Amino acid sequence: MGKSRTLNLGTGTFVLLGFAALFFLTTQTTSRGLPFMSPPHYDLTAKFDNVGDLKVGSPVSMSGVEIGRVTKIDFDESDFKAVVVLRINAKYSQIPTDSDASIYTQGLLGGKFIGLTAGGADTYLKDKDQIDFTQSAFVLENLIGQVLANFTKSKADAPAADAAPAPAPADSKAAGKPKAAEKTK
Amino acid sequence: MNALRELWQSLTDSLEKLGSVIQFLLRLIVNSPRALMRFDLISQQIFNSGALSLVIIMLSGLFVGMVLGIQGYELLQRFGSEEALGEAAAIGLVKELGPVVTALLFAGRAGTALASELGLMRATDQISAMEMMAVDPIQRVVVPRFLGGVIAMPLLAAIFSVIGIYGAQLVGVQFMGVDAGSFWSQMRASVTLADVNEGIVKSLIFGVACSLIAVYQGYYATPTAEGVGRATTYTVVTSAVVILFLDYLITAAFL
Numbered sequence: 192m193g194k195s196r197t198l199n200l201g202t203g204t205f206v207l208l209g210f211a212a213l214f215f216l217t218t219q220t221t222s223r224g225l226p227f228m229s230p231p232h233y234d235l236t237a238k239f240d241n242v243g244d245l246k247v248g249s250p251v252s253m254s255g256v257e258i259g260r261v262t263k264i265d266f267d268e269s270d271f272k273a274v275v276v277l278r279i280n281a282k283y284s285q286i287p288t289d290s291d292a293s294i295y296t297q298g299l300l301g302g303k304f305i306g307l308t309a310g311g312a313d314t315y316l317k318d319k320d321q322i323d324f325t326q327s328a329f330v331l332e333n334l335i336g337q338v339l340a341n342f343t344k345s346k347a348d349a350p351a352a353d354a355a356p357a358p359a360p361a362d363s364k365a366a367g368k369p370k371a372a373e374k375t376k
Numbered sequence: 377m378n379a380l381r382e383l384w385q386s387l388t389d390s391l392e393k394l395g396s397v398i399q400f401l402l403r404l405i406v407n408s409p410r411a412l413m414r415f416d417l418i419s420q421q422i423f424n425s426g427a428l429s430l431v432i433i434m435l436s437g438l439f440v441g442m443v444l445g446i447q448g449y450e451l452l453q454r455f456g457s458e459e460a461l462g463e464a465a466a467i468g469l470v471k472e473l474g475p476v477v478t479a480l481l482f483a484g485r486a487g488t489a490l491a492s493e494l495g496l497m498r499a500t501d502q503i504s505a506m507e508m509m510a511v512d513p514i515q516r517v518v519v520p521r522f523l524g525g526v527i528a529m530p531l532l533a534a535i536f537s538v539i540g541i542y543g544a545q546l547v548g549v550q551f552m553g554v555d556a557g558s559f560w561s562q563m564r565a566s567v568t569l570a571d572v573n574e575g576i577v578k579s580l581i582f583g584v585a586c587s588l589i590a591v592y593q594g595y596y597a598t599p600t601a602e603g604v605g606r607a608t609t610y611t612v613v614t615s616a617v618v619i620l621f622l623d624y625l626i627t628a629a630f631l
Binding site: 198199201202204205206208210213216219248250 | 422423430530531532535538541564565566567571572
């Protein structure tokens with residue numbers, strides 16, 4: 192009797208440990224929580240000209256703090272723009288209506304994420320609202336193309352020569368680049 | 377001409393072997409539902425192949441994870457992206473190293489035990505004695521061992537992966553100074569449920585393959601001391617080759 196008890200105890204512990212490990216793998220190493228574990232949230236939409244390689248599940252952050260995730264990316268045929276649905280944690284319910292959404296890159300070649308910058312309005316975004324001010328993804332190829340075009344146009348031009356090593360600098364500068372690209376147009 | 381005939385002979389021999397293995401598998405599957413009625417037998421086999429393999433699996437997982445941590449850090453640091461260490465280690469472990477190394481260790485630890493146990497039962501006429509008493513040895517002895525292995529393998533692989541991820545975290549975060557937050561968040565952002573599923577499917581298939589090879593070799597072992605030894609050796613060799621071959625097939629199918 193004693194032997195069969197230790198045996199069953201060992202089997203039970205092993206199976207429990209195994210399922211705990213499976214549970215850990217599915218919930219802790221992936222971005223998918225269990226449905227009943229997801230915190231209260233509300234959805235916002237934003238339209239972008241180009242989302243680059245933004246993916247469902249990419250983080251949405253504000254001042255560098257993750258406040259939600261991208262849950263859906265769709266294409267609107269009426270105005271040829273990408274429609275992105277952002278699921279924001281209900282804890283962060285006071286985002287001004289004139290806030291703007293931009294797509295940034297994590298690191299030089301990292302994944303894309305959406306950064307929200309707060310506006311100054313007194314009214315706040317609610318469920319199903321749309322963010323009107325958006326800035327598209329920074330596409331490395333476009334920037335290189337522009338730099339090369341500028342380079343061949345005027346070799347004496349100082350800013351163009353300055354921008355030439357653009358693909359090299361590290362993360363901190365990468366986020367600032369889209370604006371630079373916008374200006375050179 | 378003679379060489380050609382020998383080649384033909386060995387070809388038909390191996391086909392015949394494959395056929396008999398598959399026939400044996402079908403017999404095991406047909407007998408499985410009735411064997412599930414006596415779950416205490418299966419539970420005992422889960423203990424033998426699973427719980428007793430736990431120590432070697434956990435130790436190996438820890439060291440494999442730690443090596444991944446060092447090697448991954450060394451490589452990623454050249455590109456200035458050592459934060460991706462968590463992602464690299466987790467994907468490597470969950471999809472490949474977890475199932476494959478676990479299956480190889482399982483073949484060495486539990487597969488050999490199964491094969492030699494069944495081989496000795498055959499050699500000491502215990503299996504014939506059961507047949508004399510109208511007890512079906514397949515159902516009473518072989519199927520519980522087979523099912524125990526099939527159930528134990530995915531659990532062992534999951535434990536291996538989790539310990540491995542913590543091993544990589546230990547080296548990467550504690551020793552090399554990678555930020556713990558980005559280690560985990562990059563992992564969460566890039567590992568998908570499909571990756572985890574691929575690992576589980578792989579380890580289930582490896583579980584069937586390893587257990588089948590072990591019980592087949594043991595059950596049909598030549599009933600001599602030498603025959604039992606040979607069955608044990610063949611179990612490890614065949615399992616290792618079959619696991620790596622299946623791994624390629626499954627990976628190709630998933631991509």
